[in-house]
Amino acid sequence: MESPGLAALFNLPREGMVALHCMHNGWLVMLAFIVATAAGFTTLGITERMVHARRRRGRLTWGVLGALCMAGGIWSLHFLCMLAFRAPIPIHYTLPATLASLIIALITAALTMFTLNKPALPLRRYVVSAVCIGLGISAMHYSGMLSIVSPASQHYDPRLFVLSLILAVAASLVILLLAMHFRRRTTSRQRLLKLGASALVALAILSMHFTGMHAMTLVVPEGTPLELQPANDTLQLGLSIGLVTLMIVVISLGAAWTNRKLQSKERDLRRVNALLRKLDHAQASLKKAAHHDALTNLLNRRGFNALFAEKLEEHSEQHRDMAVMFLDIDHFKRINDSLGHDAGDELLQVIAQRIRSAVREGDAIARFGGDEFCILASLEQQDDARLLAQRVMQTMKEPIALAGRSMVMTTSIGISLFPQDGDACDELLKHADMALYQSKGSGRNHFTFFSERLRSKASFELELEEDLRKALARDEGLQLFYQPIVDLRSGRTTKLEALVRWQHPQHGMLSPDRFIGIAEANGFITELDGWVLRRACQDVARFQARGHPPLIVTVNCSALNLAHEQLPDEVDQALRQSGLQPQMLELEVTENALMSNINRAISLLQEIRQLGVSLAIDDFGTGYSSLAYLKRLPINTVKIDRSFIQDLAATEEDRQIIQAILAMAHALRLQVVAEGVETQEQVSFLRDQGCDFMQGFLFCRPLPMAQLESFLAERPELPLPLSGQISLV
Incomplete structure (x- = not known):
């Protein structure tokens, strides 16, 4: 026996040699195909594990395992097909050449895994890698052929030889592209595709192998005894190699599957941890939103x-x-x-x-x-x-x-x-x-x-609030006092201003400045104003019913009540219940109350004016009204605030202000009432300037209705100084 190796020439000898007719064991070829398919499927799965390994050591471990699995599959396919080869001469295999082919397979598989561990590469790099891997597979194949020891010599068809190299390179390119495609996370459907791709790759490598085998022709000298060799030992060896390789592949596949499950659980755990972190963040955000002001980012x-x-x-x-x-x-x-x-x-x-x-x-x-x-x-x-x-x-x-x-x-x-x-x-x-x-x-x-003084004050105001609510609910303690308003031309009382007082059971008679603010601050000023309006209409109606001359009663309306939409209805109801004629009622509103919401105030006042009720601006001169607004207001009277009257004799500015107010009001055909008149000098100046009405302590302090009737009966007319009697200039 001799081992001639690869023939130096690719041409068959023409004389003295006989070409042998060879065949293959179909069962071993089928086993080789199954082993290669399983190895390919396992290698694709290991590639996926390698790419998604988080640590470098893990990627290296999976890369080595994948290289072993791939090399084992390719080498097993080649060696099983070699064992399936049947010739009419004795054939043996040398151990060094067989080991050399296995080492080449390992190197080729390592190069493949190294390439697959890289990110996406340009097509040129894939082609270069495929050429290297394909040549490696071819080298493994032909080095395996060198391990054949037999009486025959090997001769190769150059065209089929080149074709086998091309098939090896093409198979390598397919392996790389499929592996790059399937290394992403796969679904059940993609696993079936991966299995089909593995079978396709195994078929491609098998085609390369048989193309190489078909390129080879064994020739022996004429006269060499030919006899088909028994296949028992070869079949057993092939089955043993195939089973061992399949076991290795199954173990690798099981390791890959187990790792995939562990990684899946790890991903689920990371996902749960991520959700928990998001939940903690959301809870922190909600806590911050619940405890912080969104506008200023301060605590709420x-x-x-x-x-x-x-x-x-x-x-x-x-x-x-x-x-x-x-x-x-x-x-x-x-x-x-x-x-x-x-x-x-x-x-x-x-x-x-x-x-x-x-x-x-x-x-x-x-x-x-x-x-x-x-x-x-x-x-x-x-x-x-x-x-x-x-x-x-x-x-x-x-x-x-x-x-x-x-x-x-x-x-x-x-x-x-x-x-x-x-x-x-x-x-x-x-x-x-x-x-x-x-x-x-x-x-x-x-x-x-x-301080404790503030506590006492707050306690006192709280007590007054409770008592005032009870007084309104029970109609107890509240009283109306009336102050005459005198016509400067005749000296007769033609109007009365209704002023509320409160006879408190513990604190005695309280003036409005002690409890009006409490009613406004605690939301029942509307109830208090309504009580004053109804009582004033009733008192004046009874006063006239007893045969007294008709008098106009003026009732104050708070700023808060002026924004109350039901105010016109309440006025109308108070007039109807008391029987008082609308022209006998005048409603007073302060200048500042009007200016706080002028448009709404004008609308309400117009509704009240349509009832026939007169309207007056109280404390005129202390607010921010203008002539433009004054023209729009449906009013009849302006009342000059007492602060301009008090220093009339000593202050030239106050006299000029009063003259201006009188001129402006009369130009708008409005009547003027001067409040807080206390001296004859003030009366004389106001009469000389054409003021229409006045009221103050000089004539009469506020009195209950019973005392006011006696006062008016005794003094139907008040003596007034003659015009020009006293000069204030």
Whole structure:
């Protein structure tokens, strides 16, 4: 026996040699195909695992396993097909050449896995890699052919030899492209496609192998005994190799499947962790939204209360002082009314930033809503609260550019201290609010510390509120006093102004300035105004029914009631129930009440005027009305505020103002009433200037209706100074 190796020439000898007719065992070829398909499928799965491995060590491990699986599959296909080869001469295989073909297969498979571990490559790189891998597969095949030891020599057809190389390169390119395609996450349908692709690759390599085998011709010298060799040993060896290879492939496939399941669980776990992180983030966002103001990003009331409770407990344990400061922006409503709510929101953001810059690190700031803010500050010494309040007020006074304007805002502050003013959150907040209310009531733009006096005042006002509600509900204690309004031309009383008084069971007779503000602040001024209107109409109707001359009664209407849409109906109902003629009723509204909502006020007053009721502007000259608005108002009378009358004798400016008001009112055909007349000099000046009516203590103080009847019976006319009798110039 000899091992001639690859023939140096590709031409068959012409004389003295016999070409052998060879065949293959179909079962071993089928086994080789199955082994190659399984190996290809497993290799594609391992490629997927390698690409998605998160660590470099994992990718290397999967790459080595994939190379072993691929090399084993290709080499097993080749060797099983070699064992399936049947010739009429004895054939053996040398171990060194067989091992060499296995090593070449391993190197080729390693190159394949190295290429597949890269990201997407240009087609040129794929072609180069395919050529290298294809030549490697061919080298494995032909080195395996070199392991054949037999009496025959091998001769190759050059065309089929080249074709086998081309098929090897084409199969390699198909392997790379399919592997790159299937290395992504696969579904059940794609696994079936992957199995089909593996069978296609196995068929391509098998075609390359048989093309190479078909290119080979075995020749022996003439006279060589020919006899087909038994296949028992070869078949057993082939089956053993195939089974071992299949076991290796199955184990690799099982490892890949197990890893895929583990990775799937790991991905699920990462997904769950990601969802948990998103949930935590969402909870944090919701918590922030629930505890922070969206406009200023400060704490809201809920967040402040939670923090306040923690701070209070901490300061109580450490015996430290703390200040609670309520802030309210002075006249903030004017910004919303004049510039709009967007400008108001922008202003609130600027104010929040300024407050934040004025407080110290560790102090808490909250916006409770609207223009109301609250500061929680730790105190090292008692004067820290005063200094902080002054710093905040000074910061607020800096000009603010808003909607093309430069404006200066001020703030009122109320302060309560822990533990002096309370040891509970609600108590401290309530006391700070009382102090803020005092600051606003004292002219605004300053701060006030809570004191027991404020507590007593608040308690007193709360008591008055409860008692006033009971008085209205039971119609007890409230009384109407009437002050005459005198006609300056005749000296006769032609009008009465109804003024409410309250006979309190503990505090005696209370004037309106003691309880009107309470009614307005607590939302039942409409009920009080309605009671005054009904009682005044009833009293004057009875007065006339007893034979007295008809008198016009004037009733005050608060600013809040002027915005009440049902006001015309209430006036009409009061007239109908009392039987008083509409021309005997005059409704007084203050100038500031009219200007707060002029368009709505004009509409309501026109409805009341259509009933036949007269209308008057009270406290004229103290507000912001203009001649343009005055022309639009359906009024009959203006009343000059008492502040212009008091210093009439000494102040030239007040005399000029009165002259201007009289001239303007008479030009608009309006009657004029002067309030607060107390001296004959004032009467003389007003009569000389053509004033129509006057009222004041000079003639009569407000009296109950019973006493007023006696007074008017005794003095039907009041003596007036002659024109020009007293000069005020």
